[in-house]
Amino acid sequence: MNLRLLALAGFALAAALVVDGHLDPNGNLNPWSLTVSDFAVSDRGGVVDWAMVVMAAASGALLLALHRTGVRIEAWVAGLFAVWAAGLTVAAIVPTDAPGLALSAAGSVHRYASVAAFVALPVAGWRLAQRVPHGRAVRALAAVSVGCALAMVYSAFPGDRVLIGLAERLLLVAEAGLLVALALPQRYRKYSS
Template sequence: MSRTWNTGVVALGGIALAAVLTVIGHLEVNDDLNPWALTISDFAVSDRGGVIDVAMVVLALATVALLYGLRRAHPPRPRSSPTAELLLGAWVGGLLLAAVVPTNEPGTAMTTAAYLHRYASVIAFLALPVGGWLLARQDRLASAARTLRTLVLLSLVLAAAMVWSAYPGDRVLIGLAERLLILTEVAVLATVAVVQARAVDHGVVVPHERGATA
């Protein structure tokens, strides 16, 4: 069984599980919280150590599976691969740090931990689309290049909307903007995972070595 198939399917499973856990986390929290006005972090801090925090860890581990597939599936690695992998690693690190270090409770003053959480999230949100753009330039992901670029551009627009909401926009619909941003960025990961999972179906494990099979 190919490592490509393993990592792609494992990553897709992790992404799906993280999505289910996030939905459960939203359903379990206090009904007074408004998902359009509050971020996912605001929901998570109200249920510290709950399923939303677990979902963030699961999503980070799913990305680790993708990284393993990117490093092992198709030697030699493209020149842009180390940078893309480093950015995906920054996404993983940002997610894990944001899961471990909570933000402040809604309506309370920002603490040192809350600032650390915020900047970890910012690093994650910016690193993933840039990494996705670099991945779209690689031959091994050529079949999904247009999809990846479209998702990356959309995520950057949503990130700009979230920044506007957080500062001059007085946090109007910041929760909606963030959730759409996360959905788009997770779609980048899912697209890469699908390509990895399908590689075996096409008998492609090492594109530059004819005759290689799963």
């Protein structure tokens, strides 16, 4: 089984599911001011939740593919991938609160699982960048991810959530791009560093 292609197919399916989840028939949801989780809470158990689970599973397949092709995966990098996948899975299972409501205990679990995932992946990607053929792209996308995450933090707190949805979507595109760059179909060389 070609795990790299399986991972790429999973990333494509997850992206398609997220796009489908944004097709709001009544037009009441604004992607610029609402997060992806805000869209997901309006359709509990819907396509956005499934997209997160698919992305987590595809990320696991990618990590195995990298290992099988000779990329040395340090334990802490594997741990960061586990945080990424677990964070996505928890965020899919534990709902956030509807926009405008106070943050509940479940909403807090959802939020911090998402934050852990968003932080873990670029750090893992940065470390793996020196071991894969498309390392420059991986490193650039990791840096863009950090920038978008900082924009989200600013928007969430002093920025009164202005354009938080845009910042998060740019973050998601950068992190999905990072995963795709890691999975691109080239022969991996064994790296010792």
